[in-house]
Amino acid sequence: MKKISFFDVFKVFLKIGIILLGGGYVIIPIMKNELIEKRNWLNEDELCDYYCVSQCLPGIIAANMSILVGYKLAKIKGALAAILGMSFSPFISIVIVAHLLNKILAIPFIESLFWGVNLSVIVLIYLALKEMWSKSIVDLFSAFWFLFILLLAILKVNPAYLIIGSIILGIVFQIIKEKRGKNV
Amino acid sequence: MYNTYFLLFFEFLKVGLFTYGGGYASLPFLYLMADTYNWFSHEQLVQLIAISGITPGPIGLNMATFAGYQTLGLFGAFISSFGLILPMIIITSQVFRLYRKFSENEYVKSILYVLRPTSCALITSVGAKLFYNLILNNKLDFSNVDFIGLTLVIFLFLLTFKLKRDPIIYMAIAGIFGVCVYFLK
Numbered sequence: 385m386k387k388i389s390f391f392d393v394f395k396v397f398l399k400i401g402i403i404l405l406g407g408g409y410v411i412i413p414i415m416k417n418e419l420i421e422k423r424n425w426l427n428e429d430e431l432c433d434y435y436c437v438s439q440c441l442p443g444i445i446a447a448n449m450s451i452l453v454g455y456k457l458a459k460i461k462g463a464l465a466a467i468l469g470m471s472f473s474p475f476i477s478i479v480i481v482a483h484l485l486n487k488i489l490a491i492p493f494i495e496s497l498f499w500g501v502n503l504s505v506i507v508l509i510y511l512a513l514k515e516m517w518s519k520s521i522v523d524l525f526s527a528f529w530f531l532f533i534l535l536l537a538i539l540k541v542n543p544a545y546l547i548i549g550s551i552i553l554g555i556v557f558q559i560i561k562e563k564r565g566k567n568v
Numbered sequence: 569m570y571n572t573y574f575l576l577f578f579e580f581l582k583v584g585l586f587t588y589g590g591g592y593a594s595l596p597f598l599y600l601m602a603d604t605y606n607w608f609s610h611e612q613l614v615q616l617i618a619i620s621g622i623t624p625g626p627i628g629l630n631m632a633t634f635a636g637y638q639t640l641g642l643f644g645a646f647i648s649s650f651g652l653i654l655p656m657i658i659i660t661s662q663v664f665r666l667y668r669k670f671s672e673n674e675y676v677k678s679i680l681y682v683l684r685p686t687s688c689a690l691i692t693s694v695g696a697k698l699f700y701n702l703i704l705n706n707k708l709d710f711s712n713v714d715f716i717g718l719t720l721v722i723f724l725f726l727l728t729f730k731l732k733r734d735p736i737i738y739m740a741i742a743g744i745f746g747v748c749v750y751f752l753k
Contacts, residue, residue, distance in 0.1 A: 478625075478637065
C-alpha cells in the first residue's frame with residue numbers, strides 16, 4: 385500500500401466533518417463508506433474495535449474514532465491530520481452562525497424553530513439513553529448508583545467530582561475483587 | 569482578560585477529560601460554567617444546543633466552539649475547541665498502541681462498570697432540566713405547562729418506535745413544527 389501522507393488523511397476527514405450532520409451517531413456508516421469501501425484503508429473489524437475503544441475513552445466519540453483511525457494510517461501525524469480535518473468545517477460553520485446570531489434571531493420565525501429543535505433534544509437525549517441503558521444498568525448496584533448520581537446531579541454537585549468518584553470506586557471494586565480471588 | 573483565556577482553556581480541558589458518553593454528557597459542565605462565570609446565560613445555552621445540533625460536526629465539539637465564541641469571540645472559539653481536543657489527542661493516541669489490551673484490562677472494565685451508570689445519570693439530569701425549563705416553564709407544580717410543546721415531545725417520542733435514530737430527522741420535524749406553530753398563532 386502507498387504511504388499515506390498528512391494531507392491525504394486531512395482531506396478525507398475534512399469531508400467527513402462536512403457530511404457529519406446531527407451528531408456523532410452517524411459516524412460509523414460515513415467512515416465505513418469513506419475509509420473501507422472507497423479507499424480500503426481499514427477493515428470492518430478495526431472500525432468496530434475503534435468504536436468500542438472510543439466509547440471507553442473520555443471526550444467525544446466521533447473525535448476519538450478519528451484520532452484512532454488517523455493514528456493507524458500515519459501515526460501521530462495522521463491522528464493530528466484526522467482531528468484537524470474533522471474539526472475544520474464544524475469550527476468554521478459555528479463561528480459563522482455565532483457571528484450572525486443576532487441577525488438570525490431577528491428573523492421572525494427563527495425563535496419558534498429553535499423552540500421546536502430544543503424540544504426535540506429531549507427526545508434525542510432519551511434515544512441516547514436508550515442506547516446506553518442496557519450496557520450500563522446491568523444489576524442492582526448499577527441501578528442504585530444511577531439513582532444516587534442522578535440525585536447528586538439534580539442537587540448540582542460538580543459533575544467532575546461525580547466522574548472522579550466513579551473512577552475511584554471502580555478501582556476499589558477491582559482491588560477488592562483481586563484480593564478475594566487470592567483468598568479463595 | 570488573559571486570565572479569562574486561561575480559565576476558558578482550563579474549563580474545556582476539564583470537559584474533554586471528564587465527558588463520557590457523547591456530546592450531551594458535556595452539558596452538565598456547560599451549565600455549571602454558566603452558573604460559575606458570566607460567560608453565557610442558560611437561555612444562550614439552550615440556543616447553543618439547537619445550533620450545535622443543526623450544524624455539521626459532532627455536537628460536543630460544536631457546543632464547545634460556540635460557547636468559546638460567545639465568551640471571547642473567534643480566539644475564544646479556538647481556545648475552547650483546542651482545550652476540548654487536547655486530552656483526546658494525548659490519551660487516545662497513547663491508547664491506540666495497546667488498544668486490544670486496553671479494552672480487556674480488568675481495571676478498565678471495573679471503572680466502566682461504575683462510570684456507565686454515572687454518565688447515564690448525568691445525561692438524564694440534563695433531559696430532566698430541559699423538560700423542566702421548556703415544558704414546565706420552571707414551575708414544579710404544573711401550573712405553567714406548555715401543552716403545545718408537550719404534544720410535540722409526545723409525538724416525537726412515539727416516532728422513536730417507527731424511525732431510525734438519526735437525530736437530524738427529529739430536529740427537522742421539530743423545527744418545521746415550531747415554524748408552523750408560529751404561523752398558526
